[in-house]
Amino acid sequence: MAITETALPDPGARPRRIAISPDDMIWYTDFARGFLGRLNPATGKVSEWQSPSGPKSEPYGLVFAKGALWYNESFAKPNTIVRFDPGSEKFQSWAIPGGGDIVRNMSVTPDGNPVTANSLVNQVGWSRSNSSTRFQQIADFGEQQFLLG
Numbered sequence: 001m002a003i004t005e006t007a008l009p010d011p012g013a014r015p016r017r018i019a020i021s022p023d024d025m026i027w028y029t030d031f032a033r034g035f036l037g038r039l040n041p042a043t044g045k046v047s048e049w050q051s052p053s054g055p056k057s058e059p060y061g062l063v064f065a066k067g068a069l070w071y072n073e074s075f076a077k078p079n080t081i082v083r084f085d086p087g088s089e090k091f092q093s094w095a096i097p098g099g100g101d102i103v104r105n106m107s108v109t110p111d112g113n114p115v116t117a118n119s120l121v122n123q124v125g126w127s128r129s130n131s132s133t134r135f136q137q138i139a140d141f142g143e144q145q146f147l148l149g
Contacts, residue, residue, distance in 0.1 A: 009046055013037075017062040017105070018071065021086065029071050036069065036084055041112055052082060052091045061106035063114050070114040072096070072103035079103060081116070132138035 008015065014032035022028060026039040030048070034057040037048040050074055051057040058075040059082070069084040074095070079101060083092045096103070098118065105117045117124055 001042065003040075006041075006044055006046070007090075008037065009048065016060050017071070019062045019064045021064045022071075025086075027062065027064065027069055029062045030060050031060060032072075034059065036071065036082075038086070049084065049089065049091075052093045053080065061103040061116060063106040063108050065108045065114050066112050070106065072106070074102045079118075081114070 008030070010030075010033060012032055013030045013035070015028035015037070016109065017029050019027045024041065026041055028037045028039070029035075030037055031052075032052070034051045034055040035048045036051060037046060037075070039046050051059050053073045053076045056075050057073040059071050060074045060093060062069065062071040067085070067087075068138075069086065071082050071084075073080045073082060075107055076095075078095045078097070080093045080104075084090070096116070101117050103116045104119045107115045109115060115128040
């Protein structure tokens with residue numbers, strides 16, 4: 001087995017989570033600098049985008065679902081869910097109604113919707129994206145429903 005490592009463009013980068021998109025791109029959240037990054041493993045090229053809440057946004061949990069990257073900004077209060085469309089390179093953001101308070105991990109339901117582990121507030125949130133540009137948190141342990149966006 002061979003292990004390959006690629007240095008990121010900024011020595012201050014601290015990738016926190018990764019996701020692989022169907023086109024085999026490796027995506028990461030850079031917690032320290034507030035960026036979303038993409039590594040093309042075939043060429044070694046790295047591209048980065050500043051997260052909507054800026055350098056102190058502390059992006060964390062990350063998944064690829066329904067043609068987009070979904071992650072949270074853990075410094076924003078309340079935390080935000082961010083959607084990034086790799087085709088248009090456009091961001092959308094929504095506040096997490098229960099606060100979120102550091103979404104360390106995310107996953108995807110069998111029907112392709114993002115799920116969050118809201119680690120400091122005893123909540124798991126799951127959502128349904130009614131279209132490619134809408135995010136709806138439909139439940140947490142409090143059984144409340146919220147419509148975002």
